Amino acid sequence: xxxxxxxxxxxxxxxxxxxxxxxxxxxxxxxxxxxxxxxxxxxxxxxxxxxxxxxxxxxxxxxxxxxxxxxxxxxxxxxxxxxxxxxxxxxxxxxxxxxxxxxxxxxxxxxxxxxxxxxxxxxxxxxxxxxxxxxxxxxxxxxxxxxxxxxxxxxxxxxxxxxxxxxxxxxxxxxxxxxxxxxxxxxxxxxxx
Numbered sequence: 001x002x003x004x005x006x007x008x009x010x011x012x013x014x015x016x017x018x019x020x021x022x023x024x025x026x027x028x029x030x031x032x033x034x035x036x037x038x039x040x041x042x043x044x045x046x047x048x049x050x051x052x053x054x055x056x057x058x059x060x061x062x063x064x065x066x067x068x069x070x071x072x073x074x075x076x077x078x079x080x081x082x083x084x085x086x087x088x089x090x091x092x093x094x095x096x097x098x099x100x101x102x103x104x105x106x107x108x109x110x111x112x113x114x115x116x117x118x119x120x121x122x123x124x125x126x127x128x129x130x131x132x133x134x135x136x137x138x139x140x141x142x143x144x145x146x147x148x149x150x151x152x153x154x155x156x157x158x159x160x161x162x163x164x165x166x167x168x169x170x171x172x173x174x175x176x177x178x179x180x181x182x183x184x185x186x187x188x189x190x191x192x193x
Contacts, residue, residue: 015073023055101137
């Protein structure tokens with residue numbers, strides 16, 4: 001199965017890998033959430049907010065997914081499955097194999113869908129994919145200390161605090177500290193022991 005056919009289903013959501021035909025949908029997501037996402041993400045240039053750029057990014061990500069380097073799932077509510085609308089994304093990036101078997105987790109949700117449990121549900125599905133289908137040992141999330149909602153989401157899922165990374169990522173033009181949160185594949189550890 002090609003990556004573009006992969007769908008993770010949860011109680012209320014479909015987590016889909018999108019191809020370039022979804023460029024306008026992805027652009028709509030970013031435009032709807034422009035002001036909200038600025039506080040949590042790197043600065044974006046004007047080109048990012050074009051359908052052409054989103055089409056190119058979707059194609060690049062699809063190629064990287066087919067190589068197993070990363071996976072990005074876009075969140076669609078089941079009740080809106082026939083509409084071409086996404087409410088967010090969960091990504092596994094920087095997948096490293098060998099003795100590490102780990103990756104980074106990134107996620108974002110439409111500001112109009114906050115506090116409904118969608119992100120907890122989506123991340124749970126993607127972590128299950130990471131540990132099950134991909135056989136990874138660790139999933140690591142780096143979260144701004146002021147992002148209490150995000151820390152709460154991963155805390156509910158069993159991520160634990162592993163440390164503070166000083167000036168770790170540049171967010172909206174400023175180097176920011178991040179809390180390093182981790183979840184390990186305990187089933188894999190039990191098999192090995």
